[in-house]
Amino acid sequence: MRSNNHAAKGRYRGSNKGLAAILFLIFFLGLSSIIYTDSYEKTLEEQRKLSYGAWHFAVYDTDVTTYQSLASHAMVESAGQMEIGGLATDGNGGVLGGVGYCDDALMDIGNMKLLDGRLPRSSNEIAVEASRLNLMGISYELGQQIPIVISFEGSDGEIVEKKHEFTLCGIVKNYSSYWKSDSYWLVSFFVSPELCQELPQPELYVFGQLKPTYAGDVDCLTVLCADSGTFVKNGFTYLQYSDENTPATNSVILQTVIILAGCIAIIILMNNDLNQRRNSFITMRILGATKPQVIQNFFQKKILVILLFSAAGIACGLFLPYLVVLLLNTVLSQPVYFHIIVGHVLQTVLLFFAGLVFSLVFSLIRLFQIPLRGKPVQQVSVQSRPKHKKKLRANNTLSLLDPASYSKKLLSIALTFIASVFVFISHIKLGGTIRLMLNFHGIILKIIPLE
Amino acid sequence: MDDILLVSSLSKVFGQIEPKVYALNDLSLSIQSKSFTAIVGRSGSGKTTLLNIIGGLDTPSSGEVRIQGTNLYQLKDTARTVFRRRHIGYVFQFFNLIPELTAYENICLPSYLDHHDPDFSFINQIIQALGLESKMHKYPAELSGGEQQRIAVARALSCKPDILLADEPTGNLDKQSGDELMELLRFSNCFFEQTTVLVTHDLDIARTAERIITLEDGRILSDVCGGKL
Numbered sequence: 001m002r003s004n005n006h007a008a009k010g011r012y013r014g015s016n017k018g019l020a021a022i023l024f025l026i027f028f029l030g031l032s033s034i035i036y037t038d039s040y041e042k043t044l045e046e047q048r049k050l051s052y053g054a055w056h057f058a059v060y061d062t063d064v065t066t067y068q069s070l071a072s073h074a075m076v077e078s079a080g081q082m083e084i085g086g087l088a089t090d091g092n093g094g095v096l097g098g099v100g101y102c103d104d105a106l107m108d109i110g111n112m113k114l115l116d117g118r119l120p121r122s123s124n125e126i127a128v129e130a131s132r133l134n135l136m137g138i139s140y141e142l143g144q145q146i147p148i149v150i151s152f153e154g155s156d157g158e159i160v161e162k163k164h165e166f167t168l169c170g171i172v173k174n175y176s177s178y179w180k181s182d183s184y185w186l187v188s189f190f191v192s193p194e195l196c197q198e199l200p201q202p203e204l205y206v207f208g209q210l211k212p213t214y215a216g217d218v219d220c221l222t223v224l225c226a227d228s229g230t231f232v233k234n235g236f237t238y239l240q241y242s243d244e245n246t247p248a249t250n251s252v253i254l255q256t257v258i259i260l261a262g263c264i265a266i267i268i269l270m271n272n273d274l275n276q277r278r279n280s281f282i283t284m285r286i287l288g289a290t291k292p293q294v295i296q297n298f299f300q301k302k303i304l305v306i307l308l309f310s311a312a313g314i315a316c317g318l319f320l321p322y323l324v325v326l327l328l329n330t331v332l333s334q335p336v337y338f339h340i341i342v343g344h345v346l347q348t349v350l351l352f353f354a355g356l357v358f359s360l361v362f363s364l365i366r367l368f369q370i371p372l373r374g375k376p377v378q379q380v381s382v383q384s385r386p387k388h389k390k391k392l393r394a395n396n397t398l399s400l401l402d403p404a405s406y407s408k409k410l411l412s413i414a415l416t417f418i419a420s421v422f423v424f425i426s427h428i429k430l431g432g433t434i435r436l437m438l439n440f441h442g443i444i445l446k447i448i449p450l451e
Numbered sequence: 452m453d454d455i456l457l458v459s460s461l462s463k464v465f466g467q468i469e470p471k472v473y474a475l476n477d478l479s480l481s482i483q484s485k486s487f488t489a490i491v492g493r494s495g496s497g498k499t500t501l502l503n504i505i506g507g508l509d510t511p512s513s514g515e516v517r518i519q520g521t522n523l524y525q526l527k528d529t530a531r532t533v534f535r536r537r538h539i540g541y542v543f544q545f546f547n548l549i550p551e552l553t554a555y556e557n558i559c560l561p562s563y564l565d566h567h568d569p570d571f572s573f574i575n576q577i578i579q580a581l582g583l584e585s586k587m588h589k590y591p592a593e594l595s596g597g598e599q600q601r602i603a604v605a606r607a608l609s610c611k612p613d614i615l616l617a618d619e620p621t622g623n624l625d626k627q628s629g630d631e632l633m634e635l636l637r638f639s640n641c642f643f644e645q646t647t648v649l650v651t652h653d654l655d656i657a658r659t660a661e662r663i664i665t666l667e668d669g670r671i672l673s674d675v676c677g678g679k680l
Contacts, residue, residue, distance in 0.1 A: 277551075280549045280550065280551065283547040283549060284549070284560070284564065285532070286508060286535075286547070287541070287560060287564060287606075288532055288533065288535045288536020288564050288565065289564050290529055290532050293564060372508045372509075
C-alpha cells in the first residue's frame, strides 16, 4: 500500500497541458516577435547605412569654424568633410555632378566604397562614381584619359568653365543619388585635395556621426550651425528622425494581441479547471482545509507549470530567432543581424508575467469564495475511468485543437487568433524584407525609403 | 459516560422579514461519548441543519454548540476549520470523495490537511476492518457506491475524530449496501468506541441506534432509546 505524501499537497491529475501550451506560446511568440522586430530594424538600419551613409547629420555649405566646432563636440563620435570645388558639366550646360574630394573620415562614416582602383593621388588623376561613367558613356577601364569640363564661380562672380584631362584611377560605388543632400551637389568626381584647393571658393560640407548615447539628440547641434550652412538629419538611415517610424507600432500591436489573447485563454482555462474541481474543493473545506490550503492546492502544480513552460517559451523565443538568422545568413548574400535589446526583452517578459498574474487573480477571487457547502454531485460511474488522460505527446499534439471539446474549442480559437495576427504582421514585414533584398541585388534599381 | 456534545438553545432562522422560517427553534440536547445516536424526522424538520451546525459548516442564529467543552461558534473561522478537521468526522449521502485521488489518498487526506503523516497502522486497521484492502489504488469512479461510502467512512475515521457525523449515509445506496454500511458504523462505534450521530429519515435504520431523537419543525419531538421507537 502506498503512503503518499503528495495526497493533500494536491497531486491532482487534472490536465495543465492547456495552460502549459498557452504559456509557452505567449512567451515564445512574444519574444520571437520582439526580437524579430529589433533584428529587422537593425538589419534595415545597417542596410540603409550602406546605401544612405551612416552619418546622423550633415551641414551643407558651411565653413571651417563650424566643422571644427562640430568635430570637437562631446556628442559627436566622428566628423568628415567634403569639399566641392566645382561642378562637372557635359559641355552643354547639363550638370553631371560635383567635383571635389572627401576625407577618410567621411569615406568611413559614409560607407563610400571603391568598386575598382583607388582614390586620386595627383592633380591629373580622377575617381568617378560608376553611375556618372555610365551617364557619360565611358567604360570602367582604369588608366584611360577622360576629359571633364569643370564649371565653377570665378573670383569676380562669373561662371567659368575649364576643361581638364584626367587619368581614371578609380570607380566609386554609387552613393550620391541616394543621400539626403537637400539639393546640394555631392562629389561624383573625386579629385586630389590639391586640385580642389586650386579651384576658387570651394564649398565645404560637413557630415557627422553621433555617439550612440546621443543618437536621438541630433537636434541639439542645430544651434552650432544656425548662421552657417544648411543642417540636415539623415532620416533615410535613422528612422527616428523621419515620419516613417512604424515598425514599433506593429510590434506593439502584435504584443498587445498576444497578451490579450493569452490572458483570455488563461482565464477561460482556469475557470474551466476551477468549475471541474469546485466540488473537490468544497469537500476539502468540509474536511478542514483552510482557504490558503485550497488556494495552495489549486496553484501548486500550476506554478510549476507556469515556471517551466514560461522558461521554455522564453528560451525558445530567444534561441529560435537566432537559429533562423543563422540559417538566413548561410543562404543570403547580405547579412541579416540578430539583435536583442535587453530592455525590450525584459519589458516583454515582465509585461507578460503581469498579464499572467492578472489572469490568475480571477481564479484566486473564486477560490476565496469556495463555500463550505455546495450542491452534492454523485461521483459514481463504475464503468468509466476518465481521469487517466492521455499525456501530450508528439503524435497527439493536435488534440489541443479538438473541436468537439468546448474548452479546447476556445483554446483553439485563441491560438488561431494569435497565429493569424502573427502571420499577418510577419507577412507585412516579410514584404518589406524581400523588397529590401531585391534593392540590394539590384533588381529594383531605384532605392526608395521603405514604408 | 461524559457528554461529548452539548447543544443549548440552538435556533436557526432563515429570512430577514416576517414570516421567518425557523429551521431550528430553541433546540437543546446532549450527546454522550461513545454513543450511537440517530436523528430522524420528516423532510424539512431541521435534521441536516442541526448536523451542519454541530459540524461547524453552518452558523446558528442563536444558541451554542460545545464539543469537548469548546464553544464552536466562539472560534474564528480558521480556528473552527482547524477544530473541525481535528475533532469532527463527516460521512455524506453523496460520499464526496475527491475524484482525482485514489481511495488510499482520500483516506489519508484529512491527516495531510492537518500537516502530519497519517497513523498508518490505524488506517490499515480501518481498511482491513472495512474490507477495502484491494481497493486502495483505485479511483472513486472505479468503485461501486457501497465501496465509495466505505472509503468515506474510513476517511472520516482516519483522524480519530471525537464525533462522527453521518448525513443520510445510506440515502444513495441500495438496501444491501445500506445494511452493510450500518453494520460498519455500528462496528466502528463498538470497536473504535466512536461517538456517532446519524441523520436519517429511514426508521428501520434509526432503530439500530442506541438513541433516537425525532425532530419536527426545528424542535425535539421525542428522545428515546433505539428499541422503543
